[in-house]
Amino acid sequence: MNIKFNNVYVQEVSTVAGPFVIEGPLKDKFDKKFIDFYDGEKTFEMCEMKELQEAIQILLDKTKMQQEDIDFAISADLMNQSTISNFAYSKLEIPYLGVYNACASMCESILLASSIIENKSAKNAICSTSSHNMTAERQFRNPVEYGAPKPKTTTFTVTGATGIMLTSNKTDIKVTSATVGKVIDMGVMNVFDMGSVMTPSAGYTLNEHLKQTNTNVSDYDLILTGDLGIYGKQIFKEYCYKEYGIKLEDNYDDSATRIYDFNSEDIYAGGSGPSCLPLVVYSDIIPRMRNKELKKVLLIATGALMSPTTCNQKLSIPSVSHAICLEVI
C-alpha cells in the first residue's frame, strides 16, 4: 500500500550516538555523543533510556518547543514490551504510541505520524528510535561478556537514539509518500545473517513503491536501505534485478555500511538496529538535503522480525520493510 502526503514536513532532527558509532565516518555530525555503554547509569537499559530522553530533549531545544506543544509521539526500540520507549516517555508529558517493527520501525513510525498529521488530527509529532548494542545482545543473543566466535555476516547493533519532528507547517523537506511493506519469510534460519533475512521484504517494498508512484530508480538522488550489511547489500542488488528487473546503480547504498569505520573495528558486516538508518539519515542525509545536494531520497527501513524463542523452535525468520520518500521543495 502506498500513501501520498501533501502537508507533512520535516522540521528538525536530533541524534545521540554511542560507542563505535562515534568513531565511524559520521563522528563529527552527531548532536551528542556517549563515550561508554553505561554513561554513568547503573545498567545498559537505563543508559539506553537516558539516550532516548536526551534525543527528545535535544529535539525540543532545537525547535524551541515545550513538551506541551507536541501533539503526540511515536517511539520504537528493540526491547521486549518496548521497555526503553515506555520508560523514557514516562518522564515526559507527551501523548505516546509505542510501535515495534524491529529495524523497520523508523519508517513505520514516520508513516503513521504523517498519516495522522495529513489527516489534520495533529499539527506536529515526534518520531523517536533507540537501540543499544549491549541491551540487544542480551535480549537476542548471549550474555554480553560471553565471547563466542561469530560469522562474518553478523551485524553489530548500533548504540544511539534519534528523534525527528514532523510538522504541518511548511519547511524545506517534505515527506511525500510512504509504502507499507508485507511480512515476507524466505525460510532463512540463520540468526547471524539478518541481511539475507531482510532482502526479500526490502525488494518487495522497493518494487511496490516504484510501481505505485510511477517512478524509476534514476528519479531518486539516493535510495538508502536500512541495515542489510555489506553482504546483504550485494544480495539485495542481485535479488532486485533477478526478481523485479530493477537495476540499482551508484545512487543506491545501505546505511549499515556507512555507520562504522570498517578498517579499525571488529564490527563484522556493519550496523543494525532501529537507530542505524535514522542515525545516518538525520546526521548526514538531512543536512545534505538542506544544502540541496540531494533532492529526492527514498528510505527503506528493513526489519528482521526475529524472536529467540521461535528461532530455538526451528522456525525461520520473517521480515518487513517500509519505505518513506523525502523531497526538497
Next chain:
Amino acid sequence: MEKKEYQKLTEKYSPKENKLKNAIIAFLIGGLVGIIGQALVDLYMNVGQISQSEATSLMMVTLIFLSCLFTALGFFDNWVSKAGAGLFIPISGFAHATTSSALEYKREGLVMGIGSNIFKLSGSVILYGVIAAYVFGIIRFVFFGG
C-alpha cells in the same frame, strides 16, 4: 523467487569462513592451555610435594579461577572470540560461560538474577555431563565389571 533459488543467491554472496585457519588457531591455543595446565601440575607437585591427582585438581581450580577473573575484568570474551574452540572447549570455556551469565544477571538480584540464570549457557554441559557419566558408568559396570 523460490526459497531454494534464494538460498543459492545468499550462499553466493556469503563470505566463506576459513575452517582450516580456525582449526589451526584452536589447535595451537588449546595446546597452549594444555601446556600451561601441565606446567602448573608439575609446579604444584614439585613445590607443594603433593600427589599428581591432587596437583591436577589444583591446576583445574587455577584455570577456572583465572578464566572467571579474566571474564569479570572484561577482556576474556575478546580472547575467546578470537581463539574459538581453543578456549571454549577446555575448562576455561565452562568457567567463562558461567561467569558471563552471572555478571549478566547480577542487577536482577541474587535469587531471580544470578541464582536462576548462572547456568543459562553452561547448564547443558552439567546436565548432559552427568547423564553421560551415568550411561558410561553403567556400561563399564555391566560389561567390564566396574
